[in-house]
Amino acid sequence: MILVAGGAGYIGSHMVKTLISKGFDVIVVDNLSTGYREAVDEKAIFIEGDIGDVFLINKVFTMFPIQIVMHFAAHGLVGESIINPLKYYENNVVKTFNLLKSMITHNVSKIIFSSTCATYGLAEKDILDETAPNHPVNPYGRSKYMVEQLITDFEAAYGLNYVILRYFNVAGADNSAQIGENHIPETHLIPNSLLHLLGRSDHIAVFGDDFPTADGSCIRDYIHVLDLVQAHVLSLQMLLKHHSVKKIYNVGNEKGYSVKQIISICEKIVGKKANIVVKERRKGDPPSLVASSQKIREELGWKATYVLEDMVRSAWLWYTSNPDGYGSSNYGKDI
């Protein structure tokens, strides 16, 4: 049985759907702070609760034969983490510490952890492999790097097996259009661009056009949520088959797109012009983050199968099929 922490969120709900389709028994623990009950496959057991609730998590480990924890539960917004670092260190570090401690107490010895390329910070190279130095430049990236360090220390001391996946920017939606990205407020670039083109805002902002990049806007590497889910499936298979697993993998498409290029691709796919407004840089944004995913390709046989246009098309299908998201009235509005 697999415990999916944060399985009601954007990425976690796609993971749960795939695990169920592959015949795994799944239990989701999610406090619904940014997730949705409706996003969780109905064949999964759902517990509304907090990963930091030691009593609850101990009970889950006592009642269910959990083999592996997939840990998606976190706050994930770079900008917000600068304004409210307490929220990030408490939720992402302190509560994960509680979860890890319960795992160790109950001999649950395998974890797949959702980390991020934000651990790298200011990239010294155009393409980042897993040996690039970790110098995160915002509290969110630091909180994730701290958890990576907890996990590696617990591996050394208590034999915790782990796969840490450093996701680059995740985008797109399941092709069914039944689940997708529904953050309130929405801050991510592709959703914001599409919601603007859907008429939900009067402009799309470009945060900074004076970065040291070709067109001056930030460069990111976008990965389809379904390709990312497949990276988890392969990591899961390795953890189920082997002992003493301690792996860190980047998961990205190995291609960089600037903010301006992303908006232009969204315009092309939707067939409409955006009202683009250049604004100040958003604090904590590194100019460029692009992956080398060679390690996971070579070691697990993973490869990205979707290109950027597929991500934008599937996200657009999700938004146009579900204009109210999971039913919330302030879907897509600014704070």
Ligand SMILES: NC(=O)c1ccc[n+]([C@@H]2O[C@H](COP(=O)([O-])OP(=O)(O)OC[C@H]3O[C@@H](n4cnc5c(N)ncnc54)[C@H](O)[C@@H]3O)[C@@H](O)[C@H]2O)c1
């Ligand atoms: N979206 C991206 O581009 C991206 C990139 C890199 C890493 N990540 C990481 O992937 C994970 C999932 O991201 P997402 O985009 O799906 O975010 P999300 O906000 O949609 O999902 C997070 C889920 O975790 C739940 N949650 C948060 N704190 C919790 C707690 N203390 N106890 C129980 N449940 C809790 C939320 O309710 C939500 O359902 C996060 O750890 C994030 O940092 C995301």
Ligand SMILES: O=c1ccn([C@@H]2O[C@H](COP(=O)(O)OP(=O)(O)O[C@H]3O[C@H](CO)[C@@H](O)[C@H](O)[C@H]3O)[C@@H](O)[C@H]2O)c(=O)[nH]1
């Ligand atoms: O309306 C917008 C929204 C974003 N951006 C810019 O677009 C880029 C991408 O921003 P966003 O989509 O918010 O993603 P990131 O800030 O890169 O963060 C995402 O990707 C990280 C990995 O790079 C993950 O760790 C985080 O959890 C996830 O939120 C950044 O330069 C933003 O400043 C804009 O210009 N206008």
